[in-house]
Amino acid sequence: MHALPEDHTGVRIARLRRERHLTQKALSDLARVPYSTLTKTEQGVLPATPHVIAACARAMRVEVATIVGQPYATELRADELDVLIRPIREALDVYDLGPDPDIQARPVATLSEEAERLCAAIRAGEIKQAASTVAGLIEEATTAAHMAGTREGWLTLGSLYRTAYDIAAKLGFPDLAQLSLARMDWAAQRGSNAIVGAIYQYMRALTYLREGEYRIGQRLVKLGLSTLEQADASRERSVVTGQLHLGGSVLAARAHNGDLALEHLGEAKRIAGETGEAAKTHWLAFGPTNVRVHHVSVLAELDQYGEAVEATEGLTIPKDWPKSRTSHHHAEVARAQMWTNKLEASFQSLLLARKAAPQQARYHPTVRETYAGLEAAHRRLPETFLSYGSWLGPVGAR
Numbered sequence: 001m002h003a004l005p006e007d008h009t010g011v012r013i014a015r016l017r018r019e020r021h022l023t024q025k026a027l028s029d030l031a032r033v034p035y036s037t038l039t040k041t042e043q044g045v046l047p048a049t050p051h052v053i054a055a056c057a058r059a060m061r062v063e064v065a066t067i068v069g070q071p072y073a074t075e076l077r078a079d080e081l082d083v084l085i086r087p088i089r090e091a092l093d094v095y096d097l098g099p100d101p102d103i104q105a106r107p108v109a110t111l112s113e114e115a116e117r118l119c120a121a122i123r124a125g126e127i128k129q130a131a132s133t134v135a136g137l138i139e140e141a142t143t144a145a146h147m148a149g150t151r152e153g154w155l156t157l158g159s160l161y162r163t164a165y166d167i168a169a170k171l172g173f174p175d176l177a178q179l180s181l182a183r184m185d186w187a188a189q190r191g192s193n194a195i196v197g198a199i200y201q202y203m204r205a206l207t208y209l210r211e212g213e214y215r216i217g218q219r220l221v222k223l224g225l226s227t228l229e230q231a232d233a234s235r236e237r238s239v240v241t242g243q244l245h246l247g248g249s250v251l252a253a254r255a256h257n258g259d260l261a262l263e264h265l266g267e268a269k270r271i272a273g274e275t276g277e278a279a280k281t282h283w284l285a286f287g288p289t290n291v292r293v294h295h296v297s298v299l300a301e302l303d304q305y306g307e308a309v310e311a312t313e314g315l316t317i318p319k320d321w322p323k324s325r326t327s328h329h330h331a332e333v334a335r336a337q338m339w340t341n342k343l344e345a346s347f348q349s350l351l352l353a354r355k356a357a358p359q360q361a362r363y364h365p366t367v368r369e370t371y372a373g374l375e376a377a378h379r380r381l382p383e384t385f386l387s388y389g390s391w392l393g394p395v396g397a398r
Contacts, residue, residue: 008372012067013056014042020060030059047338047373050366051254051301054212063174064211068365070172075362075393081128081171087135088164089176092183094139098146105144108153111137115159119283122166123322125357131167134160151191158187158196165203169210171363177207194230195240199282201227202244205251214255221248221264239281242271246286246294253301261298265291277318285325289318293329300336308336327357331366338373346374347381350388362392 017027024042028035033055040046048067057064065071076082094100105111114137121130138160145153165180181204188196201224208217224244231237249264269291277287284290292315299308312333317326334349350370354361361367371392374381 008044009048009053009068009369010042010044010046012069013038013048013053016056016060016062016067017042022060027056027059031055044372047335047369049303049335049369051212051256051303053365054210054254058212065172065174068172068369070363070365072172072363072393076171078393079128079359079362081131084128084131084135085168085171085173085176088131088138088167089179091135091138091142092161092164092176092179094142095183095186097142099143100139103140103143105140105147108141108144108148108150108156111141111144112152112156112159115141115156115163118163119159122163123283123285123324125323125327125360127167127170127359127363130163131171134163134167138164145187145190151193154187154191155193155196158184158191161187162199162203169207170360172365174207174210181207194227195236195282198224198227198231198240198244199284200224202240202247205244205247209247209251209254212254214251217251218248218255218260221245221251235275235278236281238271238275239278239284239286242268242275243284243286243290245271246290249294249298250301253298256302258302261302265295265298268294279318279321283322285322289315289321290325293317293325296329296336297332300332305336305339309333309340309342323357324360327353327360328364328366330356331361331364331370335366335370338370343374343381346370347385347388350374351384354388354391368392 024039025035028038033052037052041048041052053067054064057067118130118134141157141160145157161180161184165177168176168180185200188200201220205217205220221244228237228241245264245268249261252261252264272288272291275287277289279285279287296308296311299311330349330353334346337346337349350367353367371389
């Protein structure tokens with residue numbers, strides 16, 4: 001048996017609670033989580049939802065990564081990803097040192113093409129490929145940007161910082177993700193680009209979404225929308241505006257503010273009707289498909305799992321859609337299906353998440369929590385279920 005080991009997420013919540021000398025009732029009150037939900041989550045009877053995890057993390061003043069057991073060190077070592085983290089940290093630390101005399105940087109235009117290729121690799125779910133390349137490119141682009149002093153140079157560097165953020169966020173290094181975002185903002189300001197600045201606020205809002213700070217996240221969405229007012233009207237601006245509304249919809253839903261979530265979703269739907277599919281515009285995957293995918297997410301975050309499953313009917317993911325986003329969607333569908341007792345369908349969705357982007361799925365907390373929830377009923381699932389667990393690795397702290 002691979003899931004629900006002695007140190008699953010519920011056990012970690014209980015241990016952190018006891019370390020802070022809190023009773024279950026006290027934590028329930030602080031986190032505003034129903035007492036029965038908390039006790040069953042600690043026991044492993046109920047899988048931990050993102051809302052419960054974030055609420056408990058906020059109440060106990062720890063990072064969400066601590067509760068879900070990230071980073072998953074065993075898998076990182078097995079995939080030879082652990083050794084790639086420190087070079088990224090070091091590359092982020094030389095941002096203000098000017099040109100490195102030991103680096104002969106290629107032209108900014110060439111580096112810009114390399115940055116775009118890394119964005120594509122991340123969206124294709126090729127985390128290791130991006131992680132093994134980004135540190136060297138950041139160092140080279142830092143020198144190039146300081147030497148050229150041009151808008152394109154700074155925005156190319158900003159794009160590479162964004163890739164560093166994507167890698168850190170997906171692998172469960174929140175401190176590195178925050179540092180990458182700070183560097184992205186630094187570069188975006190020098191590039192004087194309101195649209196890139198708004199994308200920075202969007203990604204920053206997602207960081208607060210993961211940490212359960214929904215009010216701050218919503219303020220960042222508003223700031224991003226305000227920043228976009230400085231840009232000329234264009235399809236590009238509309239795409240980023242729509243994506244900010246999608247981010248706002250999930251933030252509101254996880255805060256259980258259904259009215260605000262649907263308001264954001266409605267505005268995003270209106271904009272998507274004008275832009276059409278724009279998956280490669282700043283690699284945000286915006287368009288009618290993403291609006292429908294976020295509708296599923298919103299319903300699930302509002303604990304309306306049955307409605308979330310129904311919302312997937314007739315939803316077809318385009319073949320050229322980013323594999324990373326496709327995998328994330330299947331993971332969320334799997335969670336909703338599990339909560340509605342559609343166990344075999346849930347496992348099939350986990351398989352789809354792995355097929356779309358295996359490296360991402362392996363490190364996705366929702367995949368791991370859903371697998372843990374399904375494990376208790378594994379006798380009703382096919383034999384391949386346990387082999388999935390062997391691939392995923394122990395769903396516990398390392």
